[in-house]
Amino acid sequence: MRGVLGRHADRIYAIFRIVVGFLFMCHGLQKMFGVLGGEKVASLASVPGLAGIIELVCGFLVMIGLFASWAAFIASGTMAVAYFMAHQGQGTLPIQNGGELAVVYCFAFLYIAARGAGPWSVARSAGKPGYE
Numbered sequence: 001m002r003g004v005l006g007r008h009a010d011r012i013y014a015i016f017r018i019v020v021g022f023l024f025m026c027h028g029l030q031k032m033f034g035v036l037g038g039e040k041v042a043s044l045a046s047v048p049g050l051a052g053i054i055e056l057v058c059g060f061l062v063m064i065g066l067f068a069s070w071a072a073f074i075a076s077g078t079m080a081v082a083y084f085m086a087h088q089g090q091g092t093l094p095i096q097n098g099g100e101l102a103v104v105y106c107f108a109f110l111y112i113a114a115r116g117a118g119p120w121s122v123a124r125s126a127g128k129p130g131y132e
Helices: 002-033 047-064 068-090 100-115
Strands: none
Touching: 002 047, 002 068, 002 100, 047 068, 068 100
16 A cells, blocks of 8 residues: 555645644634534633634644644644543543544644644745744
8 A cells, every 4th residue: 555655645644734724723613703513612711712722723823834843732732631621531441431532633733743734835835844
């Protein structure tokens, strides 16, 4: 399989980064504006309000590939905190406590933080490798 898809690895990674960032941004849009089937948080000065801001901003930055490593690192930490605050007490395994999405996001963002913005990114097109 590596021979078939390996030559497309950079493009597949870019699609992965864009999709993960977009979906995370959608969670922020739900919390911040009550759109996309979500419920608007009562106060931005709350844990869900802060989570909504991080989801919206970091998701957007990861999606477009600008400061992607930093944004992904912050998003990864946010998802780790979310898992332990909202899910861990409800069962041992993520599949039991409803926290599998938080765990997947946490590790997806950790990978993006390690790899950077990559191709099809604002940072790459601007020739600014430090902004990845």
